[in-house]
Amino acid sequence: ALLTGLLRGAHERGAAVSALFPTVTAPYRACGWDVAGVMRTVDVPTVALPRHRPAAHLSVRAGTPDDMPAVVALYERLARDRRGLLTRRGDLFDPDTTADTLPFDGLTLVEDDGHLVGYASWDRGRGYGDDAVLTVHDVLATTADAARELAGVLARWHSVTPTVRLRLLDGDAVSAHLPLEAVREHEQEPWMHRPVDVTRAVAARGWPAHARGTVEFTLTDSLADWNTGTWRLAVADGAAELTRVTAEVDLHLSVRGFALLYSGASTAASVADAGLLHATGTDPRALDLLAAGGAAQLLDYF
Incomplete structure (x- = not known):
């Protein structure tokens, strides 16, 4: 109930995405967030610099x-x-x-x-x-x-x-x-991502100028019903747009799968292996378009 209210309020304020550092991942995954990256702190021997x-x-x-x-x-x-x-x-x-x-x-x-x-x-x-x-x-x-x-x-x-x-x-x-070969891991802080509003998230994200294509998929988001539906993602010329369509499609994506692809944390094939993307008679890698641009990274803890 708390996270549902949080998402609804963020949506009403015009937010596009959400990120957080979890103390435990399970309750956030149950509500659509997933681990999108790790903030690494390392130790380097000063004499090796x-x-x-x-x-x-x-x-x-x-x-x-x-x-x-x-x-x-x-x-x-x-x-x-x-x-x-x-x-x-x-x-x-x-x-x-x-x-x-x-x-x-x-x-x-x-x-x-x-x-x-x-x-x-x-x-x-x-x-x-x-x-x-x-x-x-x-x-x-x-x-x-x-x-x-x-x-x-x-x-x-x-x-x-x-x-x-x-x-x-x-x-x-x-x-x-x-001297990256000399670094020792001091701490790793996983962070989680979730779309608040998928249309805003896609429009505001920024896209590689070389990426171009379209893909249609159905998205399921039990906490944010405004995200649920069938969508066409169109990417061209460094921009992208998500529009609703009524066609029957073969790619069915959960909101956690959307979070992983949007943040560049995974590939469509891996998301499908995890059960967060279901493809019926088609190649799931078509949704790699959503991951175009590489992985996101955070440098600040909050």
Whole structure:
């Protein structure tokens, strides 16, 4: 009853999708959510980080609270080219950009001719022994040179903190310069996804420019009846639309299956193997169109 009321209120407010970090998955799966990704926090031995000769055209300095709007802008510049990342605007994040002090111990900025091209935000932690950890909240860059610079900045902590703890952003500029073979898993936080309104979710999602095609399917959503029905998904030119149709179709998708495909967490064949997609006399892989664009990822816990 609680989740039904939550979904109805979100729909009335105009929401398109929902995401959450579960303490237990079963009750959410029963209501249409499913695990769409894992937020990974890893430990890297500081001595394993690469040390590059600093790039002459870059400058490194300590950030101040006045730099936070530029930091948020750089994060959002990167987030636009990826899938699933939060905007970092609103009640969760606005206090970080208006406070007189930084929301973490330190902020390291990398600039190119005065323009921010990378940053790391971090907490020093305590001590100098074997259990000392430098916790890096973000380490993001928009150029390879800036990524190398940030890796070198973190490496220079090796004399006081044997471990750097950070959240990886798969395939980004910084990960390309980290010794991924040396990382050790510290924590994994699975997150779950669910559509609130499938038509809004499809229209607002963003789609690869090269993806093109149509597929018809019936969707069942016992908690959100406005999502239940037979739909045609049409994708072209970086956009998509979901429209109702009256035809008989061979693909029958549960809302959990929709969540997995929409977020790029699975393939149509795997969703069918899990019993969340039923195909009658047709290839279920036609619904891979709904997963076009790759997997979503989160960097923020909430």
